[in-house]
Structure formats: C-alpha cells, structure tokens
Amino acid sequence: MEESIQKELDQLEQLLAAHPTIREFKEVQMRAQNNAALKELEAQIKRAQKDAVQYAHYEKPEAEKIAIQEIARLQATYDQHPLVVRYRDVLYEANELLHYVTTTLQKKVNQVIEEEPLDASKD
Numbered sequence: 001m002e003e004s005i006q007k008e009l010d011q012l013e014q015l016l017a018a019h020p021t022i023r024e025f026k027e028v029q030m031r032a033q034n035n036a037a038l039k040e041l042e043a044q045i046k047r048a049q050k051d052a053v054q055y056a057h058y059e060k061p062e063a064e065k066i067a068i069q070e071i072a073r074l075q076a077t078y079d080q081h082p083l084v085v086r087y088r089d090v091l092y093e094a095n096e097l098l099h100y101v102t103t104t105l106q107k108k109v110n111q112v113i114e115e116e117p118l119d120a121s122k123d
Contacts, residue, residue: 016098021090022097
C-alpha cells in the first residue's frame, strides 16, 4: 500500500508542478532572485541595518536615527518594486492553491478513516 501511496503523491506533485499558478510562481521567484536591482537594494538595506546597530552600540542616536530612516526608505523602495509586488501576489495565489489541495486531501483522508471498520486488524 505504501508504494501505491508514494505513486499517488508523486503524481500529485507532478500535477502541482505543472499547474499554471505554480509555474508562474516559480518563474517570478527566479526572476526576483536574479534581479540585480533587487540584490543591490537588499545589500543597501543590510548595510544600513549594520550602520544603525553600530551607531546604537557607540551611542550615536542622531546617526542611528538617520540610518533607521534610510532603512525605511530603502525598504519602501524594495516593497514597491514591481517584481516584488508580483512575487507577493503569485506567492499568495500559490499558497491558496496548496491550502486548497491540502484541505481537500485532509477531508478525503478523514472520510476514509471514518468509513473504515474500527477493528481493521481482523481482515
């Protein structure tokens, strides 16, 4: 029985991978991960975060405040980037699809379990 379950799981995995929502998510994810502008923004945010930590450590509140404002500006620029916006949209869609599939599977499995006789070991 485990082999048949594994085959069914493999088939489900293939179907999900071929689903347009999942394919689009993977494509947008790859574009976002390989986007030079986004990588540069991420590096700038990390540098500004390090600066803010150092300024706080050396008790330079004004410099820390400026660094925190820079972090907020950079983060807003990052969050508003069209590729980031699209990525979040397709991530939501992919999560919704996977949630639907897992909920449906859970309901079906629970139905089968409820319909099985209580003492299946005597079969």
